[in-house]
Amino acid sequence: MAQVTVTIDGKAYRMACEEGQEGHLIDLATQFDRYVSHLKAQFGEIGDLRLTVMSGIMVMDELSEVNRRVAAMEKELSAFREGRDGALEGAQRREEMLTTALGELTERLNGITRKLTAKPAPAARPEH
Numbered sequence: 871m872a873q874v875t876v877t878i879d880g881k882a883y884r885m886a887c888e889e890g891q892e893g894h895l896i897d898l899a900t901q902f903d904r905y906v907s908h909l910k911a912q913f914g915e916i917g918d919l920r921l922t923v924m925s926g927i928m929v930m931d932e933l934s935e936v937n938r939r940v941a942a943m944e945k946e947l948s949a950f951r952e953g954r955d956g957a958l959e960g961a962q963r964r965e966e967m968l969t970t971a972l973g974e975l976t977e978r979l980n981g982i983t984r985k986l987t988a989k990p991a992p993a994a995r996p997e998h
Contacts, residue, residue, distance in 0.1 A: 878903045905929060
């Protein structure tokens with residue numbers, strides 16, 4: 871298990887993480903520190919615990935908004951997929967109808983061709 875030291879509100883915290891995740895943990899801590907610094911700038915020294923709780927709530931608020939947007943996008947994607955599936959089914963039906971119509975037309979043309987190329991029956995000779 872890897873260990874990193876992160877700084878939040880000027881205080882160093884030693885934390886453990888999975889190997890290879892050190893940079894990610896440092897990035898997360900840096901982002902969280904921005905929330906704490908923002909609140910500290912707005913409200914002053916209101917206590918570490920209160921700053922941490924308020925920062926956590928801000929993060930959860932953003933996460934809630936992201937989850938709402940993801941849900942809306944998933945719903946929209948589902949509607950697009952349904953529309954695509956409906957369009958594909960319609961195209962498949964039209965293709966089947968076209969294939970059937972072309973088959974029928976081919977048969978009619980073949981029938982006309984057979985009639986036109988058929989040898990006429992010998993004409994009856996008039997009897998004298």
